[in-house]
Amino acid sequence: MNSPQTWPQIVAQLDNYRPSFRHTIVRWSPPPAVLVKCNTDGASKGKPGPSSASFCEIDHNGNLVGAKGVKLTDSYNLVAEATAIREGLQYCLDKHFHQIVIETNSLSMVNILNGEWDSPLSVTMEVNSINRI
Template identity: 25%
Template sequence: MARVKHLVILDSFKLLQIKFPYIHWPLGWNKICTLLERCTHDIQVTAIQWQKPPDSWVKINTDGSALNNPGRIEAGGILRNQNGELILAFSVPLGQGTNNQAEIEAANFGLAWCMQLNYRNVILEVDSQLLADWFNSRAAVPWTILTQL
């Protein structure tokens, strides 16, 4: 564990030197390295299981991906009926954008297909808490993507 921590500190040190060359060596770096050594990361594992939608409903699960943020973005999703049977699956390149744009476009693309296939009782599941908060008006939507929702 100590070796792993040491390698993380060295990599972080190199990154910080490149990103912040104006911090004078060695005084500033020693303090930063000491702070980094004290950092901890709590890992929480949550088991999640897909559940079928109620009778006469469909469920669409979507996800967006950005290789960099911003960078090349893509969207994907899967639509299933109340028996869990596949109705539609999609994967589509979206060009350039952010991870949040990819999440929004994935949901929009999936919901548009639901409408086109004449499904009106639709449950949308996403893995983006921010997107869920935007849809449920629990967070302010940035003006730059407001028209996408």
């Protein structure tokens, strides 16, 4: 269909719109023996806005060995994601967990930490801290 030009055409196109849905099954699994898994997440309500970062540490038996959430000042989502990873890594270091697996839902942070993307200035300090840890 061509681009609608009038309100009746726009309304008709919207009335006929049927979204398509796609789903992916995601399953969490504990880490292999001797490893600790650190699941992280960060969130921001706005650009910038009130933000938070959190993590949980799980051993190979599926037991919670640590967790923390922090409230951040107004920030961006990517900064919150990076802060969550740094906080989780720092916790592991403090508790002498040296063999860890980090899981994040932030594809952007994965690409930045793997060196596939350049780090935006807003997260450069957090990325540098993560790399030092």
